[in-house]
Amino acid sequence: MVTFIEERPKNMAACQNLASDAKSAQKPPAPPGFLSISSKKLLQNIEINAGARVNAWVDAMRASSPTHMKSTPSIANDEGSWNLQHPSALDMFEQIIDASKGKQIVMFLDYDGTLSPIVADPDRAFMSKKMRKTVRKLAKCFPTAIVSGRCRNKVYNFVKLAELYYAGSHGMDIKGPEKHSKSNQDTELLFQPASEFLPMIDEVYKQLVETTKSTPGAKVENNKFCLSVHFRCVDEMKWSELAQKVKSVLKDYPKLRLTQGRKVLEIRPTIKWDKGKALVFLLESLGFANCADVFPVYIGDDCTDEDAFKILRDRGQGFGILVSKFPKDTNASYSLQEPDEVMNFLRRLVDWKELSIRTQSKF
Numbered sequence: 001m002v003t004f005i006e007e008r009p010k011n012m013a014a015c016q017n018l019a020s021d022a023k024s025a026q027k028p029p030a031p032p033g034f035l036s037i038s039s040k041k042l043l044q045n046i047e048i049n050a051g052a053r054v055n056a057w058v059d060a061m062r063a064s065s066p067t068h069m070k071s072t073p074s075i076a077n078d079e080g081s082w083n084l085q086h087p088s089a090l091d092m093f094e095q096i097i098d099a100s101k102g103k104q105i106v107m108f109l110d111y112d113g114t115l116s117p118i119v120a121d122p123d124r125a126f127m128s129k130k131m132r133k134t135v136r137k138l139a140k141c142f143p144t145a146i147v148s149g150r151c152r153n154k155v156y157n158f159v160k161l162a163e164l165y166y167a168g169s170h171g172m173d174i175k176g177p178e179k180h181s182k183s184n185q186d187t188e189l190l191f192q193p194a195s196e197f198l199p200m201i202d203e204v205y206k207q208l209v210e211t212t213k214s215t216p217g218a219k220v221e222n223n224k225f226c227l228s229v230h231f232r233c234v235d236e237m238k239w240s241e242l243a244q245k246v247k248s249v250l251k252d253y254p255k256l257r258l259t260q261g262r263k264v265l266e267i268r269p270t271i272k273w274d275k276g277k278a279l280v281f282l283l284e285s286l287g288f289a290n291c292a293d294v295f296p297v298y299i300g301d302d303c304t305d306e307d308a309f310k311i312l313r314d315r316g317q318g319f320g321i322l323v324s325k326f327p328k329d330t331n332a333s334y335s336l337q338e339p340d341e342v343m344n345f346l347r348r349l350v351d352w353k354e355l356s357i358r359t360q361s362k363f
Contacts, residue, residue, distance in 0.1 A: 082327035089321045089334040089345050096319075096334070097352055103295035105349070106286065106318075107138060108279055108308065109342075110300030111148040111155050113262060114323050117339055118301075120233050122221060127158060131339065134346050139163045141353040143286050147171060147275050149261060149304055151223040165285075169194070169225035170268060170304060171278025176285065189285055194225045197269040200253065201227060204267065207249045215242050225269065232263040261302045275300075276307035292317075299323060299342055306331055321345075 089096065109115055115135065116127040127135075138144055145165035148155045152168025152175060159166075167174045176189035205222045208229060212218040217233030231242055246265055250256055259266045279298060288294040296318035298308045309320030309331035320332035323342060336342050 079327055083335075086322065086327075086330065086332060086335040088341075089336050090341060090348070092334060093345070093348055100295040103293045104288070104291075105142045105295045105297060105353075106283065106288065107142050107144040107346075107349075108147050108282070108296060108298040109135070109144065110302060110305050110323075111146055111150060111158065113301035113339070114299055114342055115146075115339060116158065118232075118262065122219065122228075122230055125158065128343075131343050132159065132161065134343050134350070135159065135164070136161055137350045138346050141350055145282050147278055147298075147300070147305075147308065149223060149226065149228065149264075149266060149302070150221075154223070165189075165282055167275070167278045167282065169223050170266070170273070171275050171281070172225040172269070172271075172273055174278060174281065174285075191281065191285075192225070193273055194269045194271055197225065197255070197271075200255065201225060201267075201269075204249060204253060204256065208246065208267075211245045211249055212242065215245065218242055227267040228261070229265040229267070230263065231265065259304065261304050266304070274307040275305060276309075276311035279308045279311055294318075297321065299336070299345075303328075 111127075112118060112122070112125050115131055116125045119125050135144065139161065140163075143165070144163075145167060146155055146159060147167040149170050150158075150168055152166050152173040155168055156166055163177050165174070165176045172192065172194045174189065174191040178188050201222070201224070205220065205227055208220045208227060212220055212229065215234060215238055217231070217235065217238075219230040219233070221228040221230060229242070229246055231239060234242055243265075246258070246267075250258065250267065255270050256267050257270050259268060279296065283289065283291075283294065283296060294317065296312055297320075298305065298312060298318070299321040300308065301323035305320070305322075309322070312318050312320050313331045313333070319334060320330075321334045321336055321342075322328065322330045322332035323336050323338065324330075325337045336345060
């Protein structure tokens, strides 16, 4: 087996050119900004080396809670407007297909909250057999990647489909399916831009486990190139205390930064890499650099997926689909409410593609 390990994309300039070439394409309307508590704004610049206050962390932690978002008066008042700006991808399926005609659809899927339900124990976030079957069929029709904050190996163990591309640790650990070359050797894509941080991540993980063990419900997850401090099962009265404990550990590690996902604090290296850049890298790896006839579709439920949504909106290619039962600030163009709706949407894509292939074969 020949393994190619890259420290940076080989043709990042080509990736930038692709974004530049797409500027002339028609872009979807800008998303509404009606949230009185914008989780996106609250999370901006929440970095340890910037000395962010614990109160700001706790505010952001509250903003990430669907319960709090649902109870915000301005959201209830503007829900109709939000639905108009981000209609159901199922209701708009025919329009989506029309926009993709003549282009290669490429699918990017988050895992937690998108392919599997959000559960109290992150180690039990299993996808259903029906969802796995659907994703397997999807991958036969379109190039498909799973993009997750989870450790790549853990996501693979959940999904168990070797034909997919996997981008774990928010895209800092990317691996593609094995391919047979002309020399009869297997080759694989392996991209890990944050390898130098591994010893530091392991060191901080041990400290966080020790420091947070006195907080009931807190769980620290080692996702190889990043760490997750889950507070879904922590009493809200203890959130400030937990944030302070995380700060006490990270104050000595200026090369790590704090971001936030859905009921989880994320500790990541300070490199400029996220799910959006992972999406661009994967498109290039798939041979779609400087390609105008590609149609990327990214489906995710978390604020960490916004980097990918924004890339697609800025490029004017494809679109993002936010999975959420409640309105949120988002760069996505469409919405779905839960993993079951995601599965229905993916099934319709598969059915449409299979019908297209059968129709073409008759001529």
